[in-house]
Amino acid sequence: MSIRKQKRITSRAIGLAALVLSLAVGATASAEDAKTQYFPLATFRVGAYASSGIPVWAGEIDYFRYINEVEGGINGIKLVWDECETNWEVEKGIECYERVKAGKNGSPVPIFLPHGDPISKALTEKSVADKIPLVTIAYGRTEAIDGRVFPYSFPVVFSFWSEASSAVNFIAEKVGGKDKLKGLKIATVYHDSPYGKETQVPLAHLAKTYGFEDIQIPVPHPGNEQSAQWAKIRQLKPDWVFLRGWGVMTPVAIKTAAKVGFPVDHIIGGIWSGSEEDVRPAGAVGKGYLAITPFPAGANFEIHQKLKKHILDKGLSDLKDPKSFGSVYYNSGVDEAIVAVEAIRTAQAHFGVRPINGEEAQWGLEHLDLSEKRLAEIGATGLQQPLKLSAKDHEGGGAGKVLQWDGEKWNVVSNGWVKSDRELLLPLIYERAAAYARERGITPRDATN
Amino acid sequence: MSFFVETFIGGLLAGVMYSLVAIGFVLIYKASGVFNFAQGSMVLCAGLTFVTMRDRGIDFWLAGLITLTIMVAIAIAVERVVLRPLVNRPQITLFMATLGLSFVIEGIAQIAMGASVHELDLGIVDTPITVGEVQVSQFDLVAAATAGVLVIALSIFFNWTRVGIALRAIADDPLAARSIGIRLQTLWQIVWGVAGFVSLVAGLLWGARQGVQFALTLVVLKALPVLIIGGFTSITGAIVGGLIVGASDSLAEIYLGSLLGGSVSTWFSYVLAVGFLLVRPTGLFGDAPIERI
Numbered sequence: 055m056s057i058r059k060q061k062r063i064t065s066r067a068i069g070l071a072a073l074v075l076s077l078a079v080g081a082t083a084s085a086e087d088a089k090t091q092y093f094p095l096a097t098f099r100v101g102a103y104a105s106s107g108i109p110v111w112a113g114e115i116d117y118f119r120y121i122n123e124v125e126g127g128i129n130g131i132k133l134v135w136d137e138c139e140t141n142w143e144v145e146k147g148i149e150c151y152e153r154v155k156a157g158k159n160g161s162p163v164p165i166f167l168p169h170g171d172p173i174s175k176a177l178t179e180k181s182v183a184d185k186i187p188l189v190t191i192a193y194g195r196t197e198a199i200d201g202r203v204f205p206y207s208f209p210v211v212f213s214f215w216s217e218a219s220s221a222v223n224f225i226a227e228k229v230g231g232k233d234k235l236k237g238l239k240i241a242t243v244y245h246d247s248p249y250g251k252e253t254q255v256p257l258a259h260l261a262k263t264y265g266f267e268d269i270q271i272p273v274p275h276p277g278n279e280q281s282a283q284w285a286k287i288r289q290l291k292p293d294w295v296f297l298r299g300w301g302v303m304t305p306v307a308i309k310t311a312a313k314v315g316f317p318v319d320h321i322i323g324g325i326w327s328g329s330e331e332d333v334r335p336a337g338a339v340g341k342g343y344l345a346i347t348p349f350p351a352g353a354n355f356e357i358h359q360k361l362k363k364h365i366l367d368k369g370l371s372d373l374k375d376p377k378s379f380g381s382v383y384y385n386s387g388v389d390e391a392i393v394a395v396e397a398i399r400t401a402q403a404h405f406g407v408r409p410i411n412g413e414e415a416q417w418g419l420e421h422l423d424l425s426e427k428r429l430a431e432i433g434a435t436g437l438q439q440p441l442k443l444s445a446k447d448h449e450g451g452g453a454g455k456v457l458q459w460d461g462e463k464w465n466v467v468s469n470g471w472v473k474s475d476r477e478l479l480l481p482l483i484y485e486r487a488a489a490y491a492r493e494r495g496i497t498p499r500d501a502t503n
Numbered sequence: 504m505s506f507f508v509e510t511f512i513g514g515l516l517a518g519v520m521y522s523l524v525a526i527g528f529v530l531i532y533k534a535s536g537v538f539n540f541a542q543g544s545m546v547l548c549a550g551l552t553f554v555t556m557r558d559r560g561i562d563f564w565l566a567g568l569i570t571l572t573i574m575v576a577i578a579i580a581v582e583r584v585v586l587r588p589l590v591n592r593p594q595i596t597l598f599m600a601t602l603g604l605s606f607v608i609e610g611i612a613q614i615a616m617g618a619s620v621h622e623l624d625l626g627i628v629d630t631p632i633t634v635g636e637v638q639v640s641q642f643d644l645v646a647a648a649t650a651g652v653l654v655i656a657l658s659i660f661f662n663w664t665r666v667g668i669a670l671r672a673i674a675d676d677p678l679a680a681r682s683i684g685i686r687l688q689t690l691w692q693i694v695w696g697v698a699g700f701v702s703l704v705a706g707l708l709w710g711a712r713q714g715v716q717f718a719l720t721l722v723v724l725k726a727l728p729v730l731i732i733g734g735f736t737s738i739t740g741a742i743v744g745g746l747i748v749g750a751s752d753s754l755a756e757i758y759l760g761s762l763l764g765g766s767v768s769t770w771f772s773y774v775l776a777v778g779f780l781l782v783r784p785t786g787l788f789g790d791a792p793i794e795r796i
Contacts, residue, residue, distance in 0.1 A: 099618070100610070100613060100618070101717065102716075102717045102718055102720075102721070103717075104613070104618035104717065105618045105619050105620045105716060105717070108618060108619075246765055246766040246769075270765075271765075272760070272765035272766045273766070274766035274768055274769035275769070276718050276721045276724075278709075278712075278713050278718060278721060278722060279517050279520070279725075279752075279768075281510075281513035281514065281516070281517050281640075281643075281753060282510060282513065282514065282752070282753040282754075282756040282757050282760075282768065283756070285506070285509055285510045285513055285753075285757065286757060288509075288638070289506050301716075301718055302713050302714070302716060302718035302721075305620075305713055305714045306712065306713045309629065309712065309713070312629060312630075313629060313630075313631050313638075313640045313642070313643075314631065314638060315631060315638065331619070331620045334620060334621075334622050334714070335620050335621065335622045335623075335713060335714020335715070335716065336622075336714070337622050337624055338624075339629065374617075375617075375619065
């Protein structure tokens, strides 16, 4: 090789290196300069489940706006968000995640909210690789409670196992104690999908522990015809029905139950069978229907007064239908936003006041302590249950309130938050997480760090 | 035994509800040989329009009339914009056009009327009637009676009116029908309009059953095996196919469900339909095409 050619190659290499370096420096500068915290929202405003989703995003966006408008952001770091439509479909959810995971204008993604049980399950391993926490409030993989195996999955607040256990404990409350559960028949009418089947293991375990009979009745998707299932209910004569539906399945179940004469006040809907959208289409026969939820309905919480004053009354709300203010789904969005904001706040206290990235947000989530005091400061007492997360416990709460539909609105009928038997179920959850780790060759993290 | 009878009757009545949707498919297939993929969207659109009118305080019958007018307007628009430019194109082209049409109707309906779930109260009492040890749903009986009236009305329309006879002529041989002066476009508009009316009836009954919501489009999932079993060209076949599908699904769910892991009714009627395809490809009442070679 001639000296001239060597010089040419060397100068090109230097030029290329300078270009790469300048791009890298530029990117770093951009990330450092970012003054906003980015929240990508996977939403489904069209399609079969749009009616459930629209109030959720409204609650979430209204709370984010409130943080920006009233508090000037999280310690001065303003929140920015944009939406990508998933239609509640897995492939679109993954495409959405891939599109947003790099952040926006230098602002990193601290948390991804998949808004869909199948989407969250599909993203479990990607989120670990990308170090972006998935926060799945009241849905998602239950064994992800074990953060040693699932470091970036956070089924925060109320897992499906806690849902089942709290429902059983509410029945115990109604019949006069857990010892009275013995001999009862509890039928679970469930959406025949991985989501629907998620409570089979804990219910079998609880049935063995307390001596009730556990009956499982699947309903095929979408659940718009259930005469056979409810004929079976009429034949088996359970004392209580635990309804784990989704979408159209719930109103059809309530109506069909009425047709076969099953008392609606002995049906306890699960989290995703317990919204206004679920029970209103059932009409008059829905009166008396019960539902267990971590998102109690109501617009009288202190935070709602603040949202009304600063967001709704100023025309800044994302809510198109004012009737949905304080609905179960709206409140679920507010709850989700509170958890996300408080996790960022916790991370900022540790890493410094600046936009937080996924790895730092994971730390923030694992050190999140939403105490009664903090909830009172936010104005969310009664709306959100106290929550303390750790590497060994990505759920934190595990309690729900039981609501009853009076034909117009939900009323809380349980004695406050109905706790689940977490101590009883956690060993099983850890066993399942360990089995998952063995199957995938994952070495669990040391939880003491 | 009473449980078996109750399950069987419950299944038959559920099947009638599927028939109501299947009749809409049959009407369009009879007149144009097109499997109208947009039928489910038309059911949603009709139900959503009606309930939106009712929510705005419009009288029941007036709301029905306005909805019917809108469905007829959609029928005319479909014929003008979608079908007319595609005359003489292969059947698959028309089928794909209806596929696209379904998304357009769903999208426009949701943009115009929102995605909320609506309650629809038709004033039909839904307490069960007990005969011996067997309970029967009053609502389902009313739905079955409605389907019966619809079948009789459509049979009279197709067999005893000039328009009906012309439609049958088009179905038999469109070219021959046109050569004797039958106006294809007008008749397509009429048949799509009648399908719109059937969609309205189906939308009201299904909407009263499950609420008016996007999931109404999913009721067509069960219309396909109904059509295969009953035959694509027969309204009577749609009813009989619906009864077979409804009863067999219910019985299979109860008696085979626990043996086969549940949710048998998702696929059972499709297996049955495949069986019919193998033994009787035109279905129980469908017309076997006879062509000169």
